[in-house]
Amino acid sequence: MKQRFKVALAQISCKRGDKEANIRKIEEYAEEAHRHNADLVIFPELSLTGYMMGDELYRLAELIPGPSTAVIEEIAKKHKSFIIFGMPELSEKTQATLYNTAVLVGPRGFVGKYRKMHLPTHSVFEERRYFRPGYQVGAFDTELGKIGLIICYDLFFPEASRLTRLEGAKLIVCISASPAVRRNFFETLTAARAIENTAFLAYVNLVGIENGLQFWGGSRLIGPDGGILAIAKYDEEDLVIGEIDYADIAPVEAFVPTLKDLQPELFDKLKEKAETL
């Protein structure tokens, strides 16, 4: 397993509803990341299709693994790198039950997928209208260590990233489609999730304007002490490279030992209280 490697944050805008065009862009960015020797390239939430797709999601969703993941797997194989991206997933057992899913592929093909647990259905968001929430933690063993996956609004729920950390992820990847009015929340929470888990956190947001929503970009790689190791531009497409060295976790973990000090008995209480909110 690699202790040190480079991560590329591929902050793209999408051509809405055009999977071919978006795959071409993913390929271009993956190539550029490869030129910078990145072992992992991360794209935003629903980057295969665009975020504000409404009823078109039924037409665009695919099985995972499926035809689009197969194409992205080939890109990953070609560059011997890992790729994370987002897409609408069609459940294998039904005909119109969808998930908002993050996909991880690598040099040897499909690695795993994570179905978004917390689906925003308030303000301008309509996710629960289309998507069923996921019920499984996404944490996958790779040559780059265990990678945890969360999606956008999951970031507001510390238990989502915490679970990936407790599964052993030292890198938590959050793919996102966050509009500009919410920037402050995300800038705070990305750092918080890294610090409280003493883990690396890679946040990759969409850019571009969809249906009057302007996605703010600002993708970043955050170290276990909350420091920003790499940051992309606001509002514009960008590709930035950050370096992860897992050896950096130990000194932070000794300094702020949040995992050592976890109190499991609180979680029973949390469950009980959440059920009666």
Add this chain to the structure above:
Amino acid sequence: MKLTQQVLDLNWDEVKKRITRFIKDYVEKSKAKGIVLGLSGGVDSSTAAALSAMALGGDRVLGLMLPEKETYNPTDIKHAKLVAEKFGIKTALIDITSTLEALQKSIPIFDPEDKLCKGNLKARTRMLYLYYYANKLNLIVCGSSDKSEVMIGYFTKWGDAAADISPLMDLYKTQVRMLAKHIGVPEEIVNKPPSPTLWPGQTAEEEIGLKYDVLDLILYGLEHFMEVEEIAEQLGLQKDLVENVKKRWEAMEHKRRIPLTIKLQYRTVGFDFKLPLT
């Protein structure tokens, strides 16, 4: 939440960037050649025009000045020209008096004493000109409606609010003034009393019965789910006054929506057809 003028203060440079990016993105995705908008000489249309010019370049923005005899005001024309010159916008001046007279003459039930109906006819006539230009020259109609007007329904249905995009519609009037100042709209335009110019001497604040700086805070409170009593107490206003603004906001929803229909089939326009737009 404290209802003070500070809550309306935004990062104006950020707002300017977001709006100009929005205009540019929309025009490009629509494959249109530029923007056409009505240029009244007021703060809203001046700001919309200036932002359009910043987004696309002034040569891709056409401002139509559409005066008519009854409300003709040389200062408004002067202000419209001032803005056009400052931001490099193309203009056309069309006197719509003869069109209005012909229209009025052709309507069997036309009542010259009913100034509201007559005024609305003016706003809708201006819309016809804007859409002719848009249609003929492949332009996007940019509306100038602000959030205060739209929330209380202080506009003509299918008239001045008819547009393809309304980039100022999430900013209250006092915020449009702040943005206008920030981007360099001349002070004399920013500070003059707003008027829809539907009849002579009409001013918005007199007609609404509230100054915009008070109205905007009431609306801001309503936007943020505050109770009428709380808003009235904080602003030192009579409860009835705030209640009336709330009622007006709710009653005017019909002006802000696509026409309501009765749901009969599988997917229905205005209900559950959820198609992506740009």
